Amino acid sequence: MNEILLQMAVQKKYPEFRLQAELGVAQDEFFALVGPSGCGKTTLLRLISGLERPDSGRIILGGEDITKLPPSRRRIGMVFQDYALFPHLSVYQNIEYGLKVQRLPGKERRKRVSELLALFHLEELASRKIDRLSGGERQRVALARSLAPRPFLLLLDEPFSSLDFLLRQQLAGELKQWQKELGATFIFVSHQQEEALALSDRLAVMKNGRVVQIADPRTIYEEPVDSFVASFFGEANLLPVRVTMDPGAKLAIAFEDTRLAHFEYTPEPPGQKCTPGDYWLVVRPEEIVLETESRSGISAEVLNLDYLGYLVRLDLLIGATRMRALVGKEHAFLRPEERVSCRFRLNKPRFIPRNGYTG
Numbered sequence: 001m002n003e004i005l006l007q008m009a010v011q012k013k014y015p016e017f018r019l020q021a022e023l024g025v026a027q028d029e030f031f032a033l034v035g036p037s038g039c040g041k042t043t044l045l046r047l048i049s050g051l052e053r054p055d056s057g058r059i060i061l062g063g064e065d066i067t068k069l070p071p072s073r074r075r076i077g078m079v080f081q082d083y084a085l086f087p088h089l090s091v092y093q094n095i096e097y098g099l100k101v102q103r104l105p106g107k108e109r110r111k112r113v114s115e116l117l118a119l120f121h122l123e124e125l126a127s128r129k130i131d132r133l134s135g136g137e138r139q140r141v142a143l144a145r146s147l148a149p150r151p152f153l154l155l156l157d158e159p160f161s162s163l164d165f166l167l168r169q170q171l172a173g174e175l176k177q178w179q180k181e182l183g184a185t186f187i188f189v190s191h192q193q194e195e196a197l198a199l200s201d202r203l204a205v206m207k208n209g210r211v212v213q214i215a216d217p218r219t220i221y222e223e224p225v226d227s228f229v230a231s232f233f234g235e236a237n238l239l240p241v242r243v244t245m246d247p248g249a250k251l252a253i254a255f256e257d258t259r260l261a262h263f264e265y266t267p268e269p270p271g272q273k274c275t276p277g278d279y280w281l282v283v284r285p286e287e288i289v290l291e292t293e294s295r296s297g298i299s300a301e302v303l304n305l306d307y308l309g310y311l312v313r314l315d316l317l318i319g320a321t322r323m324r325a326l327v328g329k330e331h332a333f334l335r336p337e338e339r340v341s342c343r344f345r346l347n348k349p350r351f352i353p354r355n356g357y358t359g
């Protein structure tokens with residue numbers, strides 16, 4: 001990881017909400033903030049940008065304590081959900097705006113605006129007024145404008161929320177490319193878990209004003225710290241199991257409903273350490289495999305089937321637990337109440353102690 005650019009530990013209290021967050025973001029990193037509505041993502045961005053002051057704590061940017069600096073002196077750019085562009089100005093003038101405020105000489109200003117117009121494919125729209133642009137074009141202008149003053153850090157709060165699905169996907173892909181090309185540091189708030197996983201180098205998952213886990217997308221998905229994170233990203237089936245230690249360092253895992261099945265698993269370093277006890281076993285829908293040849297697996301009843309085109313989504317009843325499975329479309333002919341045999345394809349079983357939050 002590169003050098004740390006932003007380091008913060010802050011507290012902020014509102015009458016009915018308390019934020020207590022600590023995080024570090026590296027230079028050139030694409031960092032995402034995710035979590036359910038009201039968990040404090042926007043408040044955290046506002047604290048970083050200076051639009052809000054923390055009650056206590058410090059924010060260090062590029063080695064400088066910026067906790068008490070006004071927003072204009074922080075060298076932090078922001079792209080909001082509504083873009084906040086100037087409708088009466090042209091694309092060119094919008095991008096140039098921050099450079100005029102910075103009193104950059106005319107020649108340098110023109111050079112920078114031209115570079116950004118080229119990077120964001122806006123050259124032909126340079127003289128157009130904002131109110132005559134499409135949503136996607138406005139989005140690009142907003143990004144170019146906020147990057148023009150070369151901020152240390154760019155904060156993006158749900159920048160695609162007003163765009164339709166296809167455009168959103170296209171721009172999200174481009175955003176990542178621009179970020180890498182520019183060597184810029186982004187903190188990105190998204191409501192779309194999949195988007196955040198696809199774009200970011202690392203994510204912070206928040207809940208009730210606290211950061212619950214910070215890790216790269218793969219660790220977040222495959223090694224969630226608790227059942228909240230497991231359920232927040234993609235669907236997670238949480239199966240109650242009891243783990244007992246076998247001689248030979250094997251774990252014997254018995255499903256709560258012991259009529260179902262036992263299986264054995266040898267934890268391998270650096271795999272998760274697991275002591276005997278009661279756990280939730282995290283099984284992702286794509287980790288459930290239907291057996292067509294043999295019926296030696298775990299018996300399940302089909303409750304519901306949704307045909308998704310490329311895959312089939314099944315609701316299965318395994319013992320007393322309802323589980324979601326994603327299987328190949330060769331299973332599209334299954335019907336409710338049919339019995340199937342399945343097994344779990346768990347490369348790295350993930351156990352969450354059962355005394356915690358259960359989502």
Ligand SMILES: Nc1ncnc2c1ncn2[C@@H]1O[C@H](COP(=O)(O)OP(=O)(O)OP(=O)(O)O)[C@@H](O)[C@H]1O
Pocket residue numbers: 014015016017035036037038039040041042043044
């Ligand atoms: N100025 C304020 N005064 C009082 N309460 C506030 C203020 N700003 C935010 N809050 C409260 O703080 C909590 C967190 O709000 P915030 O906007 O940070 O959440 P969020 O995670 O960005 O939510 P969303 O995903 O819905 O945008 C909410 O309960 C909100 O009502």
